[in-house]
Amino acid sequence: MSETITSHEPYAGKDLGSLPFICTPTMIDNYCDGIAVDRARYAKPSYWDKPVAPAMVVGEMDFGFDGARFDNTFGNLWMRQEWAFHHPIYPERDYRRASKVLDVYDWRGRSVVKQDVSVYDGDTLVVQGIHHQSFLLSQSSGKVALRDPKKKEGVRKFEVPAGELIESLDCTIDLEMCGVFFHGSRSYHTNKQASEELGFEEVVVGGKMTMSLVGQMLEQRFGQGFYEGGTLDVKFTNIVWPDEHVTAKGVITREEVGRAHITVWMEKDDGTVVIVGSASAIA
16 A cells, blocks of 8 residues: 555454443334334344344444554445354443454555454454445545446446345335434434535435345344344445435355355346345344
8 A cells, every 4th residue: 555554444354442332222213213224123032032133233333443444435335245254242241342453454545444243242243344445545535436337347237136036115215214323423424515525416325224224124134143143244346325225135155064155236216226245134
């Protein structure tokens, strides 16, 4: 990389330390209201004898670690997210998060921070996430140049694989939902002015929201098998803007030794693919 990196900015191998985590009722309420999910399903789940958090509440986990982002956040976007689930998150329980920067690499003119966040209940690993956040360090003002979705070769060639279709999950994400999901905070995911300051013409619907819909689809299909053995690896291929209708879809491409392997994606009504990825769950 050609950019100068100061000691408080991310670099490969950087230990970001650990932080506590408690999943509060407010977090669950904001998650459910933000993506229009029935809150009641978590108060009395069918596979546990006590309340549980939505599996994808883990989107909260990377928040708060100092030194995981570059000072220049102009035009920054999520690029990829990987998850490995081992146990559910229970509300009001004390957890510990440990994080480190695994790598900093270049990709199509952007600098990408690859960050690991592992969540523990005592010494037991509950969930591991690997987050890829891209930064446009060569620019600090003006407008972010976005590629035309119809000209992205990889997305244009996406074809639905053969296999068993699972029940899809759709949602029209409006600005109010964005504000609720992100707890009322002002950012480029909730506020147009904040988004313009980072080079975007409109609010950028957060990758945590669209990713959560994909995970929600898998949780509803596989239940305990997703909470206690699920994996999810998604790439964000196009931006979702407020008031767009998106649909999370999945196909079970094969099953082996009690595990289902799934191709997942999300698309807009015009066919633009905004997420592509793979997943697995105990079947």
